[in-house]
Amino acid sequence: MSLSLDKAFGVLPSAVLIKARRAELLASNLANVDTPNYKSRDFHFTEVLAEVEGMGNRMKLSTTRANHLTNEIDKSKALEPDLLYRIPAQPSLDGNTVDPQLERAAFAENTTHYQSTLEFLDRRVSGLRKALSKE
Numbered sequence: 001m002s003l004s005l006d007k008a009f010g011v012l013p014s015a016v017l018i019k020a021r022r023a024e025l026l027a028s029n030l031a032n033v034d035t036p037n038y039k040s041r042d043f044h045f046t047e048v049l050a051e052v053e054g055m056g057n058r059m060k061l062s063t064t065r066a067n068h069l070t071n072e073i074d075k076s077k078a079l080e081p082d083l084l085y086r087i088p089a090q091p092s093l094d095g096n097t098v099d100p101q102l103e104r105a106a107f108a109e110n111t112t113h114y115q116s117t118l119e120f121l122d123r124r125v126s127g128l129r130k131a132l133s134k135e
Contacts, residue, residue: 019114037095040086048081
């Protein structure tokens with residue numbers, strides 16, 4: 001029986017990368033809280049993760065020549081999600097749409113999810129190590 005690390009780790013490595021990208025984006029929003037006309041950006045984590053998860057379930061097209069089109073998606077491009085603008089609850093006079101309290105709450109939530117995803121991934125690695133060491 002062969003061991004596939006992609007199957008063993010599941011979606012966790014992709015989730016870590018997506019959460020890290022979101023942390024960068026939220027930190028950028030917080031850093032620009034006083035920048036005039038700065039527009040707060042974010043993306044839907046669940047939609048991006050569902051897109052990444054769906055990639056593994058696609059059937060590969062068989063091609064007869066190297067220049068034929070394929071239905072394969074570049075995973076690195078999928079991890080660069082479409083950024084959305086936040087709609088401010090209370091618009092500011094200088095055009096800035098960053099709500100510091102909302103951004104801090106989103107950043108704290110994202111950090112908690114990121115740490116828990118890393119913990120799940122660590123437990124999977126520990127389980128694989130234990131299984132391979134035959135103890």
